[in-house]
Amino acid sequence: MRLNDLLGHRVVDRTGRDIGGVADVRLVQDGPLQPSMQAAFRVDGLIVVEKRATRLFGYERHVGPALLHWLVHRRLGGVWYLPWEDVERITEGAVEARSGLEDLRPLEETPRH
Amino acid sequence: MKRLFAVTLGILTAIGGFVDIGDLVTNALVGARFGMRMAWVVVLGVIGICLYAEMSGRVVAVSGRPVFDLIRERLGRRTGLFALIASFLVTLLTLIAEVGGVALALELASGVNYLLWMPLAAFAVWLVIWRVKFSRLEQVFGLLGLLLVVFAVALWKLGPDWDSLMQQATNPGPTGHETWATYAYYGIALFGAAMTPYEVFFFSSGGVEEKWERQDLITARSNVFVGFPLGGLLSLAIAGCAAVLYLPAGIQVETLGQVILPAAVALGKLGLAIVLLGVFAATFGAALETSLSCGYTIAQYFGWQWGKFVRPRQASRFHVVIIICLILSILVLMTAVDPVKVTEYSVVFAAMALPLTYLPILIIANDPDYMDDQKNGRVLNFFALVYLGLLLLASIAAIPLMILTRAGR
Amino acid sequence: MAADGRVLHAQLHLLDRQLIHERTGGLLGKVDDVELDLDADVPVLTALISQHELIPAGQIVAIDSAIKILPGELNLTKGDDWAEQHVVDKIPGAGDATE
Numbered sequence: 001m002r003l004n005d006l007l008g009h010r011v012v013d014r015t016g017r018d019i020g021g022v023a024d025v026r027l028v029q030d031g032p033l034q035p036s037m038q039a040a041f042r043v044d045g046l047i048v049v050e051k052r053a054t055r056l057f058g059y060e061r062h063v064g065p066a067l068l069h070w071l072v073h074r075r076l077g078g079v080w081y082l083p084w085e086d087v088e089r090i091t092e093g094a095v096e097a098r099s100g101l102e103d104l105r106p107l108e109e110t111p112r113h
Numbered sequence: 114m115k116r117l118f119a120v121t122l123g124i125l126t127a128i129g130g131f132v133d134i135g136d137l138v139t140n141a142l143v144g145a146r147f148g149m150r151m152a153w154v155v156v157l158g159v160i161g162i163c164l165y166a167e168m169s170g171r172v173v174a175v176s177g178r179p180v181f182d183l184i185r186e187r188l189g190r191r192t193g194l195f196a197l198i199a200s201f202l203v204t205l206l207t208l209i210a211e212v213g214g215v216a217l218a219l220e221l222a223s224g225v226n227y228l229l230w231m232p233l234a235a236f237a238v239w240l241v242i243w244r245v246k247f248s249r250l251e252q253v254f255g256l257l258g259l260l261l262v263v264f265a266v267a268l269w270k271l272g273p274d275w276d277s278l279m280q281q282a283t284n285p286g287p288t289g290h291e292t293w294a295t296y297a298y299y300g301i302a303l304f305g306a307a308m309t310p311y312e313v314f315f316f317s318s319g320g321v322e323e324k325w326e327r328q329d330l331i332t333a334r335s336n337v338f339v340g341f342p343l344g345g346l347l348s349l350a351i352a353g354c355a356a357v358l359y360l361p362a363g364i365q366v367e368t369l370g371q372v373i374l375p376a377a378v379a380l381g382k383l384g385l386a387i388v389l390l391g392v393f394a395a396t397f398g399a400a401l402e403t404s405l406s407c408g409y410t411i412a413q414y415f416g417w418q419w420g421k422f423v424r425p426r427q428a429s430r431f432h433v434v435i436i437i438c439l440i441l442s443i444l445v446l447m448t449a450v451d452p453v454k455v456t457e458y459s460v461v462f463a464a465m466a467l468p469l470t471y472l473p474i475l476i477i478a479n480d481p482d483y484m485d486d487q488k489n490g491r492v493l494n495f496f497a498l499v500y501l502g503l504l505l506l507a508s509i510a511a512i513p514l515m516i517l518t519r520a521g522r
Numbered sequence: 523m524a525a526d527g528r529v530l531h532a533q534l535h536l537l538d539r540q541l542i543h544e545r546t547g548g549l550l551g552k553v554d555d556v557e558l559d560l561d562a563d564v565p566v567l568t569a570l571i572s573q574h575e576l577i578p579a580g581q582i583v584a585i586d587s588a589i590k591i592l593p594g595e596l597n598l599t600k601g602d603d604w605a606e607q608h609v610v611d612k613i614p615g616a617g618d619a620t621e
Contacts, residue, residue, distance in 0.1 A: 001557075001558050001559075001560050002555050002556070002557060002558075002571070003532050003533065003536075003537065003555055003556035003557075003558060004537075004555045004556075006558070007533060023533070024531045024532060024533045024534060025531065025532040025533070025558065026529065026530075026531055026532075027529070027530045027531070027532055027567055028527045028528070028529050028530075029527035029528040029529075029530075030527035031527075031564050031566045032564060032566070034579065034580050035580055036579075036580040036581070036582075038580075038582075039527055040564075040566040040567065040579060041530065041566060041567040041579065042527075042564055042565065042566050043558055043560065043565040043566065043567070044529075047531065065475070065479060065489070065491075065494035065495075065497070065498055066494075067498055068475070068476070068498070084565060090560065176586075176587040177587065177588070178540065178587050178588065182540055182588075185538050185552065186538045186539060189537075189538065190538060190554075193538070243613070243615060244615060244618075415551065415552065416540050416541060416549060416550065416551040416552035416572075417549060417551070417599075417601065417602065418548055418549040418599065418602060419549070424616070424617055424618060424619055425610055425613075425615070425616045425617075425618075426606050426610050426611060426616040426617050427548070427602075428602070429602045429603075429604075429605035429606040429609065429610040430601050430602050430605045432605075432610055433605045433609050433610065436609075482535075482587070483587050
């Protein structure tokens, strides 16, 4: 599936309630070894934002300046992480999550590289 | 002298921002109508462009990426395209004006009508881009453009009432029958010109042309802190000369001839010769800067090979874009439109391009992935944010003021 | 859950990045899209897309402020080839390094 298609997909929880939109995809380089002798980039999970916005400007990682960071986060609403194992399936325009909003952790808590 | 050669990129960039054909006339016009009451705007602009050019230079030295790469990367394809269109139009309109400016300078020197010089000027600009090494082009036109310092010499020779000039500078505001609206319009025009986007496009791309790396951070900074203040000083000198010669008599400045007259009055034939050479070099340099920037912006948005650091056939689309822009310049100027008026129209697009240009620079300069240990400190961020706010204000006010004052009448 | 491997965010680190030829340093275009295989047991990034060409993940050498790739058989500079053939080569000096 193409990234540009996946970005902006609405994320719904098991009750069908709209949680947010896909803003980015987190990749970790620990997948199967490829012929090029490098590990593949495995899809670890999705970054979900509350409000309709796909541009995070990199602010989900807390880079300054503080005022812009605050403005961007006001525009985004909540920023959460949906691990791939919690994704039930992907349909036309929507990602169905197994868990509910209460189970998602805020993005800040995911380990950084 | 060798030290001076090291900062010619900054000087040439500054020439495009402070003493290109549009600024030459605007600075003299402002001096004639307001005296030195706009001096603070020039100072404000110098500080602003220094802040952001330093950031752009630092990004190039550490990551090798020029500004327009970052614009598309942080704003995304669509907003980036909007930024591209706005910036490209500003740069193209300015290029058209500069080619006209070169022709006007040649007309003043020779008496031959500028329309006849104009295609030759465009061809000469292309030829220099095609054949002359980047560093040589930058050195020759940067240093020759500095001949405009003759305005400062002329100002001193004219023996002005320095107290009166200082008094004007420290009392901002309209005078005589000028209104706050026209004062604000010209203030925004000067500020926007000082921070015009193609300056950072050219400066950062020039940094790549010069192959800057980490150890060149000091060079990059010297270029910024020598080049732009010099540009600002030249601006102020031109305004000062006009303030001395035209303000008391209430004469409006409209032609390039009026702009350079103070140098001839103060220093005779020698002054005239030097100022003509300086104006020619400055407008030619600005034409080089804007035509290269037309190529830089488009190529860097799409990711095409660009630059004078490769043979022309290796950057074909880049060179074709530049050729097309120069041909367009000839076509537009053949309609006998006043080259200086062309820069007025570019204000509209500049208003749109300014915040979209500088926001990504600020973001990237703070990104540790790009900058490692060289990212912005808190103090710099504070001032950079202030300027972003000023640019946003200028953006919002520019077009209404332009309509309200009918472009400064 | 500790991540041993490098972590990237696809849109932030890959989309709209400059592609560079690993050997020659030539500029090859921007990343227009990213292909993800979400149906496999282990969902992975399979390719980058630029100018309607597919660049398999195996040809990615390094991901930094720009992305270095080995284009292999791919021609990512068709536009430049066309412009070179039809315009630039017709002008004398097109192959000269500027002096």
